[in-house]
Amino acid sequence: MNRKGECDVTRLLARRGAAALPLLLAAGPALAQDGPKIDTGDTAWMLASTALVLMMTIPGLALFYAGMVRKKNVLATMMQSFAVCALVSVAWMVLGYSLAFTNGNAYVGDLSRLFLAGLAENWDKPFTLGSGDSAVATTIPESVFLMFQMTFAIITPALITGAFADRMKFSALLLFMLLWSLLIYSPIAHWVWHPNGWIFALGALDFAGGTVVHINAGVAGLVAALVLGKRIGYGTENMAPFNLALAVIGASLLWVGWFGFNAGSAVGSNGRAGMAMLVTQLATAAAALTWLFAEWMIKGKPSVLGAISGAVAGLVAITPASGFVLPGPALIIGIAAGIGGFWGATALKHWCGYDDSLDAFGVHGVCGIIGALLTGIFAYGPLSATTAAPDGTSGSVAQLIIQCYAVAATFVYTAIGSWILLKITDAIIGLRVAEEEEREGLDVSLHGERLG
């Protein structure tokens, strides 16, 4: 997703297809569609990207997380990702999309797309985000745009589930995620990605969701881990992963799917998408190697879990930077993410003593922050150039400060907001399962099913 004030008037004009007008007139009776046409290449890529990003949640994240919990909770963990996918899809359609991507004000959208009202009107025209001078023209239909964004809205809450693995009630999960998606995710998405949003207006750079997705989910996860408390037996009992083979498959699906996440955020089949895919690969690879070597040196053996965790750390960090940096800096971002993620998931967690079970904060929070900040340093102007801003945005100390501001705002809002929503959910139906249920396992206690 392009995210930097772009009024791409020249693109809009090019799309008008002035040369096609005589053909339209000659066709006889007025056609249902005239004027700007959607670009089939851009739309094809965005449809594919949408599918890739959805795959990141189901089954990517589902497998990644489920492989890492104990056998008695594997099904319940997969259920969390799957159910969040279904829940947020509907919530997005009903209200989430409207709150995020309609004009509204600087803090939240309006209700003009409640239940996607009005979508049918220009269903086959290129969609323009926002209005007026700061509008961002796209070449894809609104249905594709909103569907693509839906997959982001789906994966963000799914990421949080890693923090409270093994101990959250399913009913509480559904209620909390519904509220969180509408009241935390949509507003932050609006701030950062809608031209009217206040963080957008500040000039903060976040190509595919360093703040909106990773810092957001990571911090919410940390808060949830603190509010729910540690798992029974944490620190004393064996909580070794059930099946890391599942986790490897999940991480691999995440890696491949992330090309849709990052390159798809170019909202077009173009050079920026190409560069985004390339830097995504490089940062991920660098981070995987870095975590692997760090672990090899510090703990004595390079582990499979370390390799896949490193890869995910790199993917997270490159997310905000993917449309703004060149390959060289991508390697640096990857190395920083490998170190940062390793530190966040091991040293920081054990030092502070919280049970962020699958390192939602340790990896997504920490590496999201690293990526968001490094974007402010390494941004290469020409990648974000438009007719309105031909120099694009380059990395600088001033930009770094803007990034800090965006990171801090996201951190504070999501921390406080998530805490409030958790408390509300706790008051209504209780957050945590009973001790016997936790001991027995969530699969059989919550869902009446067993892995065998």
Added chain:
Amino acid sequence: MKLVMAIIKPFKLDEVREALTPLGVQGLTVTEVKGFGRQKGQTEIYRGAEYHVSFLPKVKIEVAVPAELVDAVVEAIASTARTGKIGDGKIFVLDVERALRIRTGETDAAAL
């Protein structure tokens, strides 16, 4: 009648089984078990969290034999299962009070 119960290293199972057949042993029961003796376990590390796993995978063989065969069977198992390293396992000999072959109803020595 006696029940010879042996806990051995899993990779020794085939060798032990082959050593028992020529002695006239016609059947045995094998269970996969976990345990420890003097052999220390392994340490597993997951994202910095260390777990010392003291239970190691072993195989338990149970074979019921006539009393006359016990010494030969024990010697056969011990010599084939031995590697000389810690963790080779143990053999126990228990008394069997009664035995019955379910299909035919034969009892005691005829059931073995």
